[in-house]
Amino acid sequence: MNVSLILIILLVGAFATFLAGDKLASKVALFFGLAAAGASIVLLNHYNLGENIGFINQWITQPNISFALKADGLSMAMLLLTTVLTPIIIFSSFGNDYKNSKSFYALILFMSFAMAGTFLASDGLLYYIFWELSLIPIYFIALIWGNGDVEERKKAVVKFFIYTLAGSLFMLVAFVYMYQKAGSLLLEDLYKLNLTATEQLWMFLAFFLAYAIKIPLIPFHTWQANVYQKAPTVGTMLLSGIMLKMGLYSVIRWQLPLAPLAAKEYMYIFIGLGIAGVIYGSIVALKQKDLKKLLAYSSLAHVGLIAAGTYTLTLDGLRGAVLQMIAHGFVVVGLFYAAEIIFRRYETRAIAEMGGIRSQSPKFTSMFLILVLASVALPTTFNFIGEFTVLYSLSQINIWFAILGGTTIILGAYYMLKMFQHAMLGETNTKSFADVTINEGITLVLIIGVLFFFGMYPKPITDLITPSLEEILTQINRIN
Structure with a gap:
């Protein structure tokens, strides 16, 4: 086999x-x-x-x-x-x-x-x-x-x-x-x-x-x-x-x-490009009025940080980047799916036209909040493991890289929670918001389960990827 x-x-x-x-x-x-x-x-x-x-x-x-x-x-x-x-x-x-x-x-x-x-x-x-x-x-x-x-x-x-x-x-x-x-x-x-x-x-x-x-x-x-x-x-x-x-x-x-x-x-140049993506993506996301576009620029910021981690040429940087790749894969799929669920009910992706979902669908609101918090790297979620490891690797190269890279957490928390407030806690939309279906609930629970499980216990993935990354680093360092 x-x-x-x-x-x-x-x-x-x-x-x-x-x-x-x-x-x-x-x-x-x-x-x-x-x-x-x-x-x-x-x-x-x-x-x-x-x-x-x-x-x-x-x-x-x-x-x-x-x-x-x-x-x-x-x-x-x-x-x-x-x-x-x-x-x-x-x-x-x-x-x-x-x-x-x-x-x-x-x-x-x-x-x-x-x-x-x-x-x-x-x-x-x-x-x-x-x-x-x-x-x-x-x-x-x-x-x-x-x-x-x-x-x-x-x-x-x-x-x-x-x-x-x-x-x-x-x-x-x-x-x-x-x-x-x-x-x-x-x-x-x-x-x-x-x-x-x-x-x-x-x-x-x-x-x-x-x-x-x-x-x-x-x-x-x-x-x-x-x-x-x-x-x-x-x-x-x-x-x-x-x-x-x-x-x-x-x-x-x-x-x-x-x-x-x-x-x-040219390590510093390419780390700098990754960090620039973090800052640019976060700032542009702040101004977005369309939910899918906001999530798109949020993704741009996160992958900029991952790229910066890969170019540190350290074990921590590569390992944190791979962990963050996997974590980002699940959380971004969950967030875009949540946006799709809202679109199915309201037929709009404009954040200003949403609102009051919490009072009509507390289950969906709770699951959406978990995904938002996972996106901003709340401890115990999978994103925290990857982002923390990448930021640590950046600090080993230059502390300012870590400080600037950390803006993805600060700005991300601001624009994601601001979006959550407008969409979930604002005035009630004239259209009713039906609670999540069984299929929708299963999908969201599966994604959230993965984010929490590996946020608390990333060892299986870390043990899986570390030997391969060590071999790659050996190849990178073969010529000094």
């Missing part, structure tokens, strides 16, 4: 969902999503027992390309994030009606397949193929089932697609160059390259363009807010909960170990 099983389940599930027809599509998609999550947990158990669950097979002879999947603690953690969130996201959509739902749910599973492949691939070309494949389903999900004016939606989605594709081409050029040097694109072979400082700088920048757009980091973030707003909530969840983690994960797996000299030389 190896990790290729997960990809097979998700890919077969995508085709089975499409063939099942519109009436059964959602249930078939949920079944395969749960099957992939279950298989991931089984594979994790095999990995913990010391079994080799990776996969490698010669794919193309000339050039020398392998279908190689790496299964270490880091990739397993990101695989679990993908396969656990996928069925939750599918289940959260059951309160909506979608035209041509067989295509809609098939695209969700296909996107999950591509994202899982990106986290597992250990051959450069295979990794690039999965990276680009993930763009196709989200393009159609946002374009066909998105919100608002059709022309504005097309403009936002096309900009996202072209922008991301263009950035990725620089990464492809970097892979072609390294193949000429190594004669292979296997990660372990690329790690053995002894590139000059100049070569490493160009490789570093080529990867940075692809990752900075995907994450996104300022000033490469201009696509994000509009696409998050125009995409259906399921698409926004996939983008914010999983897809942006592809860029952050890739910084750790590919960029830093392949160009360690450049990473060390």
Whole structure:
């Protein structure tokens, strides 16, 4: 048994969902999503027992390309994030009606397949193929089932697609160059390259363009807010909960170990870009009147802090970044789902048109408050573990990085609690707000359960990812 099983389940599930027809599509998609999550947990158990669950097979002879999947603690953690969130996201959509739902749910599973492949691939070309494949389903999900004016939606989605594709081409050029040097694109072979400082700088920048757009980091973030707003909530969840983690994960797996000299030389610049994203995202979020846009800029601030942690090149920074990636995945999916629940009742995302929800739905208000507090890193929630560890790593580099990075907590608490007051505690909206349904309640409780459990006991994830991160740091520090 190896990790290729997960990809097979998700890919077969995508085709089975499409063939099942519109009436059964959602249930078939949920079944395969749960099957992939279950298989991931089984594979994790095999990995913990010391079994080799990776996969490698010669794919193309000339050039020398392998279908190689790496299964270490880091990739397993990101695989679990993908396969656990996928069925939750599918289940959260059951309160909506979608035209041509067989295509809609098939695209969700296909996107999950591509994202899982990106986290597992250990051959450069295979990794690039999965990276680009993930763009196709989200393009159609946002374009066909998105919100608002059709022309504005097309403009936002096309900009996202072209922008991301263009950035990725620089990464492809970097892979072609390294193949000429190594004669292979296997990660372990690329790690053995002894590139000059100049070569490493160009490789570093080529990867940075692809990752900075995907994450996104300022000033490469201009696509994000509009696409998050125009995409259906399921698409926004996939983008914010999983897809942006592809860029952050890739910084750790590919960029830093392949160009360690450049990473060390320009560390302060790239930490500074991450911190700038924290401050910029928080300030812009303060001014937002649309709930989805506010959450989009809040996400920009949080991922800026994660990126800053990765560029510290310390174990604490990398470990805190990965913990925060996983925590952010769950909390941002929960927050966007809460926004969708409000939209289902009020048919608006304008914060000023909400209000009085607490008096009509105390259960939903309580769960929404928990998600808001988790977002601002309240102790005992999962976000606190990751953010505290990242801020600690930043303080080891420069105390001012930690102080400035900490603004995400201060400003985040202000704009999130202000939003909560307007939406939940303000004057009652003229429309009634029905209490959460069983499906909605189950989804929110699952997410909150994960946030509290790992907020109190992060050891399983920490133990899983630490050995892999130590190996990556060894690779980064091989050249002093």
